Amino acid sequence: MNDNEKTEIFVTGGAGYVGSHSILELLKNGYSxxxxxxxxNSKPGKDQTMPESLKRVQCLAGKELTFYEVDLLNKDSLKQIFQKHTFSCVVHFAALKAVGESCRVPLDYYRNNVGGSVNLLEVMQEFNVKRIVFSSSATVYGVPLYLPIDETHPVGSTCTNPYGRTKYFIEEILKDVSKSEKGWSVILLRYFNPVGAHESGIIGEDPxxxxxxxxPYISQVAVGRLKELMVFGNDYDTVDGTGVRDFIHVMDLAEGHVSAVKEILTAEFxxxxxxxxxxGKGYSVLEVIKAFEDACSVKIPYIIVDRRDGDVDSIYADVSLAEKCLGWKSKRSLKQMCEDTWRWQSKNPIGFRT
Known part of the structure; x- marks a missing residue:
């Protein structure tokens, strides 16, 4: 047994898109x-004991993980898990995450995202587990004051939707907790727009x-599940009028989480x-459509519709701090993002369902 195998990592929201890919990388790096x-936002496997995404993760990793069906709003269930295990670190993904939906049902987002996080932190505190990597979001930056956005950019004041505000509030709670009590180590990972899938096509995004x-909207149009893509607005102040985002391959993101776990487990952090x-680079919606068509030889019909509430013109990252401190940088191109997305969707036209 190597040292990592003795290290138990507690992962919330583990069956989701980013969570499942990150767990695969944690297992590959030897962690329990x-x-x-x-x-x-996940589907149970055939035997109903574990999400299908995590059953496939185990197959890809050649290693088992432990799974519990638990809602973070159920604090007693969380405590029971912490009584059974000795965790070195928590990686917290669990959250509702749809920008548009958060504008329609904000209370659901505050209750689930903020309330669940407070429950988690209270249980961590009770069991003296004081290391947490938090799955935050670039939405905490709100309307960009400058581009590319670095970590010193103001957060919170111009958040454009309740989803982003929940991430901001949780960040502030984590900052307050880390100041209030010695021994806490917190890493906030503000990531941009995850896309792609594992190169095998065995796991991917299945909303x-x-x-x-x-x-995923493009890929579902390509595979015939949806008739056409809706492009939300073409009057933004961008190169072609459509929104510009920093798209990052989910496997790069997963590797970033492993880098954060390694860093937070050091005595120095x-x-x-x-x-x-x-x-560190932005692509417009129309540029992504073209890249997908080129990579996969599939035509994507689309229509222009009204803007969504809460969307900004452009946002992309300055990622130099993560490279300097975590030794991490993204490696995969937009072409590979599109190819891996299509491999997943074409192999799994209805996602994890059979």
Missing amino acids: VVAVDNFS HGVPNNLM KGCTAYNLGT
Whole structure:
């Protein structure tokens, strides 16, 4: 047994898109993983004991993980898990994450995202687990004051949607907790727009209902599940009028989480630090559509519709701090993001369902 195998990592929201890919990388790096999920955006496997995404992760990793079906709003269930295990670190993904939906049902987002995080932190405190890597978001920056955005950019004051505000509030809670009590180590990973899938095509993004994000929407149009892509607005102040985003391959993002776990487990790391995870380059919606068509030889029909509430013109990252401090940088191109997305979707036209 290597040292990492003795290190148990507790992962919330582990069956989701970024969570499942990150767990795969944690397992490949030798860590032991205990994951929880409430199936709000994942599907159970055939035997109903574990999400299908995590069953496939085990196959890819050639290693088992421990799974519990738990909602973070159920504090007693969380405590029972902490009584059974000795965790070195928590990686916190669990959250509702649709920008548009958060504008329609904000209370659901505050209750789930903020309330669940407070429960988690209280249980961590009770069991003296004081290291946490938090899955935050570039939405905490709100309307960009300058580009590329670095970690010193103001956060919170211009958040454009309740989802982003929940991430900002949780960041502030984590900062306050780390100041209030010695021994806490917190890494805030502000990542930009995850896309792509594992290169095998065995796991990928499988949202419930109509996708809220661009790439799964494109791929579902390409595979015939949806008739056409809706492009939300073409009057932004960008190169072609459509929104510009920093798209990052989910496997680069997963490797970034492993880098953060390695860093937070060192004796030297203390306090609370934020890192951007992105590519440092922005692509417009129309540029992504063209790249997908070129990479996959599939025509994507689309229509222009009204803007969505809460969307900004352009946002992309300055990622130099993560490279300097975590030794991490993205490696995969937009072409590979599109190819891997298509491999996943074409192999799994209805996602994890059979």
